[in-house]
Amino acid sequence: MAKKQLSVGLDRTLSFLSDVRQINNHADLTAAVKRATAMFGVEKILAGFIPKPGTLPSEQLRHVLLSDWPEDWATIYFQRGLLFQDPTIRRVLRMQPTFAWSELRSQPDLGKSESFVMDSARDFSLQSGCTVPLLSLDGRHVGFSFAGSHIDDSPEAKGVMTLIASFAFGRAVELRNNELRAMVRLTARERDTLSWIAAGKTDWEIGVIFGISEKAVAKHVYNIRMKLGAVNRAHAVAEAFRLRLIS
Amino acid sequence: MIEIITTENIHLYRTEMDEAYRLRHDVFVDEKGWRDLAQADQREIDQFDNEHALHMICRQNGKVVGYQRMLPTTRPHLLSSVLADLCEVERPVGDDIWEWTRYCVAKPHRERGRALSPVANALLSAIVEWGMESGVDRIIIEMEPIWLLRLVQLNFMVTPLGIPREIGGDSVVAVVAKFDHRTLQMLQAMRGNSKRVLKDGPPLAAVAAQ
Numbered sequence: 241m242a243k244k245q246l247s248v249g250l251d252r253t254l255s256f257l258s259d260v261r262q263i264n265n266h267a268d269l270t271a272a273v274k275r276a277t278a279m280f281g282v283e284k285i286l287a288g289f290i291p292k293p294g295t296l297p298s299e300q301l302r303h304v305l306l307s308d309w310p311e312d313w314a315t316i317y318f319q320r321g322l323l324f325q326d327p328t329i330r331r332v333l334r335m336q337p338t339f340a341w342s343e344l345r346s347q348p349d350l351g352k353s354e355s356f357v358m359d360s361a362r363d364f365s366l367q368s369g370c371t372v373p374l375l376s377l378d379g380r381h382v383g384f385s386f387a388g389s390h391i392d393d394s395p396e397a398k399g400v401m402t403l404i405a406s407f408a409f410g411r412a413v414e415l416r417n418n419e420l421r422a423m424v425r426l427t428a429r430e431r432d433t434l435s436w437i438a439a440g441k442t443d444w445e446i447g448v449i450f451g452i453s454e455k456a457v458a459k460h461v462y463n464i465r466m467k468l469g470a471v472n473r474a475h476a477v478a479e480a481f482r483l484r485l486i487s
Numbered sequence: 488m489i490e491i492i493t494t495e496n497i498h499l500y501r502t503e504m505d506e507a508y509r510l511r512h513d514v515f516v517d518e519k520g521w522r523d524l525a526q527a528d529q530r531e532i533d534q535f536d537n538e539h540a541l542h543m544i545c546r547q548n549g550k551v552v553g554y555q556r557m558l559p560t561t562r563p564h565l566l567s568s569v570l571a572d573l574c575e576v577e578r579p580v581g582d583d584i585w586e587w588t589r590y591c592v593a594k595p596h597r598e599r600g601r602a603l604s605p606v607a608n609a610l611l612s613a614i615v616e617w618g619m620e621s622g623v624d625r626i627i628i629e630m631e632p633i634w635l636l637r638l639v640q641l642n643f644m645v646t647p648l649g650i651p652r653e654i655g656g657d658s659v660v661a662v663v664a665k666f667d668h669r670t671l672q673m674l675q676a677m678r679g680n681s682k683r684v685l686k687d688g689p690p691l692a693a694v695a696a697q
Contacts, residue, residue: 247575247650249650250575250576250649250650253647253650254646254647257646257647335633337631337632337633337651337653337657337658338632338651338658372632373633374633374635374636375633375634375636375637376637376640377603377637377640377641377677379598382636395652396650398651399650399651399652399658400650402632402651402658402660403635403647403651403660406632406635406636407635407639407645409636410635410636410639410640413640438676438681439681440680474679477676477679478676478677478679481672481676482673487672
């Protein structure tokens, strides 16, 4: 195959990639994703971590990182726990490649409640769509959906949407971490304590370094853990690195 | 602990390479179903397992439980030959960019739900440590797109070389992944220590500014 010039799809993806590095809020990111995929008929997007069964509606909403989705449908969807009946979610959890919703309709094991979810979506102008399954570093499943009245779901289109979804969600996670970091305020002493823990020092050793008691160090560690929501000090260190609070 | 095997020391690792080829067969032929790689003797070896290949093995209790192979882009490799269709742009070539291939971890040592397993983390860390010591800062990967997000989260800077394509039932995309000390820091933070994973060689000051 002669490689003379970039396909429109790759060209669009690479432009999106360079745009994404400059974007620093979720609204602009959502707009950029829609612009980049408009050529496929994308009108709506929804992206988030898949919540565990039994998660309350308000908590389910906190899993969503990017959205431009029909509000009325979203309200019904989350309030009634339709997420757990949604056949796209089932497919995302199985970590299959990007799929068009039209592929779901031909599934032999499609249940009644699943058909209900899909048919209801059409009432809210989500006639067709594609969902990109992703896997986050912490093991959580991610679904990134693109929808519209007439989506191009050819292999090329799905390929471009897959790439854009991956990079967009990566940036969305980073932005959310930035927001969280802005909300987490560690004192200088707490930051230093964490750096010494990361370097492998015990509380006693850190006490010697700071000229304070071991108990005082333990109190700092406790406060750090509470601020970061960490279960233990290794988790605290990992969170601090992730939020770039220490380096 | 990751050991690097090249044409210079491969004679010392005959048993281990045999185990590695069998692990490759288990994972790529049996598990993934890439039947065109099947060999009668259950050892998956191809034309790129030559004197230019750089193998990395992860051993536990004396057995090879993780493996990956690095190929120089200055010689024939997957993207220059069998997977050339995945690359739409001018193929990147140089001493500072190698191709990462045949990454596999024995089933019992894979991740269970959260994050990367210790073996997976070690293999990825080994690439970065080796790269930083050898003047390599980019790798070419042909991979399933579902893993792209993880690469980005690990602080690799990823650029696609083409659009994902379907190859034998799997979706595959070719990318360039650039790494530096921040990548290593993230991997170290995830495993909770900054110990060197590569056997031998000079100690690495990963936290020192690069």
